Amino acid sequence: MxxxxxxxxxxxxxxxxxxxxxxxxxxxxxxxxxxxxxxxxxxxFAWFGKAIASASFRKAFLLSIQIALLATLLALLVGIPIAYTLSRHSVKGKKLIKSFFLSPTIIPGIVVGYALFQFLVIKLRFPVYPGLLLGHFLVVLPYIIRVVGGSLEQFDFSIEEVAWSLGCNKWKAFFQIVLPNISSGIISSFLLAFINSFNNIPVSMFLSGPGITTLPATLMSYVEYNFDPTVSAVSVLLMLATILIMFVVEKTLGISALAK
Amino acid sequence: MKKHVAYLFLLPGTVLLLFFLMVPLFAVLWPTVFPDGFSLSAYTAFFLDDYYMEILIRTLRIALISALVCIVLGVPTSYFISRCPTKWKGILIAVSIFPMLTNSVVRSFAWINILGRNGVINTLLLNLGVIDEPIGMLYTEFSILIGTIYLFLPIMIMTLVGVMDQIDNDMMEAAESLGASKLKAFIKVVLPMSVPGIITGAVLVFTGALTAYTTPQLLGGNKSLVLATLVYQKAVTLNDWSSAGVIAAVMIVLTLIVMKVLNLIAARLDKRGEVNA
Structure with a gap:
């Protein structure tokens, strides 16, 4: 160069x-x-001590992990069959169906948060926790459909047909032939969804309640009223976690798995 | 698998999306056009209000300038990355992905530290004797702009690297061996081939900046509102559901218009197909 x-x-x-x-x-x-x-x-190192000792940060961190994990698992459960159906079958109005499932990407996150807050929490008196979980599910579902869909495009479906013709039933063929072949796509979609849920703010800001505030939302309110290095310390810890994830991904899937 | 089983696979997702996205959206947007009978008065009131117009125009201006600056900074950088030897390329891509995975509170907080009254820039200028009083850079449109560019530049770079990687090095060499300067070869060969990527990136940055909440909240506060921070303020602080619904609708429509228009341009420029954003 x-x-x-x-x-x-x-x-x-x-x-x-x-x-x-x-x-x-x-x-x-x-x-x-x-x-x-x-x-x-x-x-x-006092600020790291303060950050780790803070009950509200710790609680928020655990909630964020929990929500990100549950939302991602739910999205995988719902999203993989959708991605499979859309790439395997010639369903009518495929393009329309796909854009329906990817619609959460078109609706701004702040609007998703606001609509869920207004309708579920205020109108239907839904508890905050399931509302927050559903909001995160909506945010991450498109990642799953897109990335898993992407690896299904690469998958040669004649392999599945061979399994069928050899007497394998369709469920078994799906779990033993198709799934293992798209496992790297599933793992990278899992990571992307998890990270994006963990980092989400607009939905979490609206869907928070007493004792239910995610880590980024907690940091956000903390930053607005304080100017001490506690948030810097939390940031460093989050960045270290990010580096660790990137390192593991680079060693296994290749770093480009996170650039989708 | 039989057809009805295929549709069965789509069922859980359809139900969840209908009940927890479409219905809430409808519940929020319907009253804005049908308060008692059909009426667009909420919208005409919004568009005739100077205060709201100022916020709308500020939001659009920030989104537009961010997209343009990200193109200007992103195109050369992505070209540099795509022409690097493989080992370096991997490192530079990792370096570009890292900020994307870092929480946007952290990334905005960084700029509070830099632009604030006791921030890096003011401290530096005060120590050098360039200024006597700290400059108020935070909570302005400028600080939102910097934060937004900072937020979306990595996305632009990653989008462009993906496209530029496809461009064959031989093309550049051919252009140069035929007498074109490096700059000219870049402008005549690489740039036109990168247009689909530039448009995809621009859609991502523009729509992202149009609806971003965290960065304008932290770097603009209540002094420089944008649509996203206005929705939050209307809904949570003021409990003004009707205004919040109108602004939400405006944001959705703007996002759709931007996507459609830029995709049309892309399709015009690149007959091979649509850019998927």
């Missing part, structure tokens, strides 16, 4: 723009002053 000097300089600057803000956050997490400072004057 030495031949493209100007391009290299430009790209390096863009990467600095993308990375410096995150580096600054990481550095401020180790500050020893009561407010955020950069550069920091002394090094301390």
């Amino acid at each position: 030495r031949r493209y000097k100007g391009l290299t300089v430009f790209s390096v600057l863009v990467f600095l723009f993308l990375f410096l803000p995150l580096v600054i956050i990481a550095v401020t997490a180790f500050g020893d002053q009561p407010t955020i400072q950069f550069p920091i004057k002394g090094v301390s």
